[in-house]
Amino acid sequence: MTCIKCGSDRIRTETLPRYQDDGLVGLANVVILNAAQKYVCKDCGEDNGISVPDVAGLQAAAAVTRVMIPVKLVGREIRFLRNALGMKAKELAERIETRADETVSRWENDQRPISARDEKMLRLLAGRILSERAKAIGFDETVIFNMKIPALSAVPLREVVMTFIRIRISVDTWAEPAAA
Ligand SMILES: [Zn+2]
Numbered sequence: 001m002t003c004i005k006c007g008s009d010r011i012r013t014e015t016l017p018r019y020q021d022d023g024l025v026g027l028a029n030v031v032i033l034n035a036a037q038k039y040v041c042k043d044c045g046e047d048n049g050i051s052v053p054d055v056a057g058l059q060a061a062a063a064v065t066r067v068m069i070p071v072k073l074v075g076r077e078i079r080f081l082r083n084a085l086g087m088k089a090k091e092l093a094e095r096i097e098t099r100a101d102e103t104v105s106r107w108e109n110d111q112r113p114i115s116a117r118d119e120k121m122l123r124l125l126a127g128r129i130l131s132e133r134a135k136a137i138g139f140d141e142t143v144i145f146n147m148k149i150p151a152l153s154a155v156p157l158r159e160v161v162m163t164f165i166r167i168r169i170s171v172d173t174w175a176e177p178a179a180a
Pocket residue numbers: 003004005006007008041042043044045046
């Protein structure tokens with residue numbers, strides 16, 4: 001690559017110890033450790049951007065992690081899960097056998113809370129499909145079946161922060177770091 005400012009091809013890469021870009025996978029509070037690469041021009045010092053490996057895998061890892069956390073999903077998280085599944089609202093509504101795609105869009109816009117039953121179906125669907133791309137993230141359908149998801153009004157919403165590292169199983173994949 002060549003520098004966007006001076007055209008030099010002397011670019012050094014720097015691994016960022018911690019990187020968070022809320023636009024990266026379509027969900028806020030996804031943090032990655034020692035995985036993002038920053039490109040800096042050796043000649044003029046210009047910042048030539050940042051790259052993150054396997055963004056689709058990271059999106060899947062964030063989705064599976066989130067569905068295993070027993071905190072009620074809010075609209076933007078439901079949209080994130082649907083996007084991670086690559087489904088239109090209509091398709092999602094059909095897959096989880098809820099009333100209509102209009103319902104899905106109401107959930108996503110926080111105009112109507114998702115029912116506990118529909119939320120479990122969404123979590124199971126997302127976890128089942130996306131864990132194929134996030135093999136280091138623990139997904140357990142039984143935990144979701146047994147999950148008690150409190151009503152929205154019962155608990156104050158808290159921001160769920162999810163942190164990931166790259167590990168190698170048979171290929172490099174996203175994992176959660178050992179508890180700090
Ligand atoms: Zn330069």
